[in-house]
Amino acid sequence: MNDKVFQLEILTPERTVFTGSAASLVAPGALGYLGILANHAPLMTTLTPGKIICRDSGGQSKIFQSTGAGFLEVHHNQVTLLADGIAP
Amino acid sequence: MQNLRILRQRIRSVANTQKITRAMQMVAGAKLRRAQGELMDFKPYAQRLRVITNRLLEAHPTLEHPLLEKQLPVMVSLSNHDRVKNRSPFDRLRANGTAPAGLIIVSSDTGLCGTYNEKVLSAAEGFLRENPSAVLVTIGKKGTRTLARRGVRRTKEILDWGGRYESSKAGALARWMQELYLNGTVSSWWVAYTRFISAMRWKPAVERFLPIERPPSPALPEKIIVEPAPAAAASGSRTTAFGPEPVAEELLKRFIAGEFRRILLEAFTSEHSARMIAMKNATDNAAEMIQNLTLVRNKVRQAAITKELIEVVSGAEALK
Numbered sequence: 495m496n497d498k499v500f501q502l503e504i505l506t507p508e509r510t511v512f513t514g515s516a517a518s519l520v521a522p523g524a525l526g527y528l529g530i531l532a533n534h535a536p537l538m539t540t541l542t543p544g545k546i547i548c549r550d551s552g553g554q555s556k557i558f559q560s561t562g563a564g565f566l567e568v569h570h571n572q573v574t575l576l577a578d579g580i581a582p
Numbered sequence: 583m584q585n586l587r588i589l590r591q592r593i594r595s596v597a598n599t600q601k602i603t604r605a606m607q608m609v610a611g612a613k614l615r616r617a618q619g620e621l622m623d624f625k626p627y628a629q630r631l632r633v634i635t636n637r638l639l640e641a642h643p644t645l646e647h648p649l650l651e652k653q654l655p656v657m658v659s660l661s662n663h664d665r666v667k668n669r670s671p672f673d674r675l676r677a678n679g680t681a682p683a684g685l686i687i688v689s690s691d692t693g694l695c696g697t698y699n700e701k702v703l704s705a706a707e708g709f710l711r712e713n714p715s716a717v718l719v720t721i722g723k724k725g726t727r728t729l730a731r732r733g734v735r736r737t738k739e740i741l742d743w744g745g746r747y748e749s750s751k752a753g754a755l756a757r758w759m760q761e762l763y764l765n766g767t768v769s770s771w772w773v774a775y776t777r778f779i780s781a782m783r784w785k786p787a788v789e790r791f792l793p794i795e796r797p798p799s800p801a802l803p804e805k806i807i808v809e810p811a812p813a814a815a816a817s818g819s820r821t822t823a824f825g826p827e828p829v830a831e832e833l834l835k836r837f838i839a840g841e842f843r844r845i846l847l848e849a850f851t852s853e854h855s856a857r858m859i860a861m862k863n864a865t866d867n868a869a870e871m872i873q874n875l876t877l878v879r880n881k882v883r884q885a886a887i888t889k890e891l892i893e894v895v896s897g898a899e900a901l902k
Contacts, residue, residue: 505627507749507843508620525809538638539809540832565836567634574630576836 497551498532500571504546504558504580511558511580512548519573520547521566530568537568546575586886589879593872600868606694607861613745614781614854620747621778621847628844635837636797641806642826643799648764649834651793682715684759684768686791688775688849689725691744696860698776698784698853699724705786706774710734717768719759721846745850747843756842763792775845776852782859784852791841794834 497517504512519530522544530537541564549555562578639645646652687706689699703725710716719738720726726739738758743751762768771792777785808829 503626503630505630507624507627507840509623510626523809528809536804536806537809538634538806538826538829538833540829563832565631565634565833567630567637569637574634576627576631576634 499551500530500532500534500573502548502573502575504548504575504577506577506580508579511577512556515550516548516573517551518549519575520545521564521575522546522560523566530566530573532571534568534571534573536570537566539566540564541566541575541577546577546580586879586882589875589882593875593879596868596871596875600865600872603861603864603868607858607865610695610854610858610861614851614858617745617747617847617851617854618778618781621844621851624843624847628840631837631840635794635833637804638806638808638826638830638833639797640799641804642830643796645826645830647827647830647834649760649792649794649838651796681766681769682717683713684717684719684762684771685709685713685788686719686721686759686771686773686775687725687729688773688846689720689722689728690853690857691723691741692857693724694860695853695857696863698856698860699728701786702774702776702849703728705788709772709774709788716772717762719755721849745853747846747850749843752842752846753839756839759792760838773845775849776856778848778851778855781855784855789845791845792838794837 499515499517502512502514502516502519503510517532520527521530522542524540524542527544528539541560543560543562546558546560547555548558559581560577560579561581564575564577566576567574639650685706687702689702693699699722706725710718718729718734718736719740720729720736721740721743723741726736726741729736740751740755759771763771770790772788773791774786774788777787779785806826808826
């Protein structure tokens with residue numbers, strides 16, 4: 495696997511849940527799940543509770559369970575996911 | 583010559599006081615670490631939230647929202663010089679209409695924290711002089727009592743937070759404030775609180791909380807896709823252009839909640855820091871006092887011994 499990666503940060507008010515590079519991200523958008531790959535166009539969207547799946551360039555997936563509303567921003571391969579709460 | 587017994591008593595009593603202040607210093611230190619940890623864990627979130635909010639506002643300079651500062655008409659904008667000379671930072675809200683401004687004062691519930699409360703109150707007083715009709719909300723018993731003694735009217739008092747941030751209580755207060763702002767009871771909200779700079783430094787400040795300030799609009803706004811678009815577009819009508827309003831609404835609300843959390847966390851962290859420093863000074867002063875008193879006690883004791891010796895010797899001389 496030699497995917498292009500982007501910088502991903504998953505933050506809640508209480509803690510930094512994830513920070514590092516990722517090859518893909520699937521998040522529960524307000525209009526349904528959406529996938530983000532590297533070089534995605536600038537985007538802002540609200541999130542609903544649901545599963546957040548991020549995969550690194552080695553193909554390893556991490557799954558987080560978002561318990562509240564959230565917000566996602568994609569800005570030049572810098573993806574920021576702000577969530578109200580993420581189950582440990 | 584001072585009485586030896588009384589000196590010993592004083593040393594003991596100062597030592598007892600020192601024990602108490604040292605214990606209070608430890609407690610404040612533990613609370614400071616906790617509060618500071620909470621603040622530091624929140625910092626990255628708050629910082630990204632601010633960046634994202636500014637980015638959205640920069641991308642949509644014409645966006646209007648009740649929570650957002652109204653756009654200044656370009657025609658009447660003053661030159662920078664006039665602005666510096668003629669405008670106080672609180673001026674804009676007077677021009678904004680007849681509703682009074684609102685002010686929240688974040689003080690502490692318990693005392694023994696040095697100048698913490700005085701400083702934040704004097705910052706608030708500067709604001710109240712310019713806005714005598716301001717709607718006042720106080721957090722913390724100390725600030726509330728001081729204002730009550732001076733006969734200042736308070737609209738709401740919060741006396742049971744005890745320097746501890748709780749998101750449910752803070753959220754309820756923030757919602758109440760938004761309601762008052764949106765129904766026009768107040769023209770704006772300001773917060774007098776203490777900014778936390780480091781464990782040894784903090785600074786009182788009065789900042790505007792609502793409406794949200796607009797960043798200066800850039801020459802070339804970036805295009806950002808926002809989802810979901812307004813309801814009309816989502817329901818299939820193709821005539822409605824995609825607008826940022828629904829997303830902006832969510833983001834601005836999130837921003838306000840975040841800012842309020844930051845303000846409270848900073849104030850509470852500063853409070854614990856101020857108390858720890860005050861108690862450390864008290865402990866140090868007590869140590870110094872004990873040292874001085876011990877020196878005096880030794881001198882007095884030595885003088886007494888010398889005096890007795892002289893009496894014995896001169897008595898023996900007299901018998902010769």
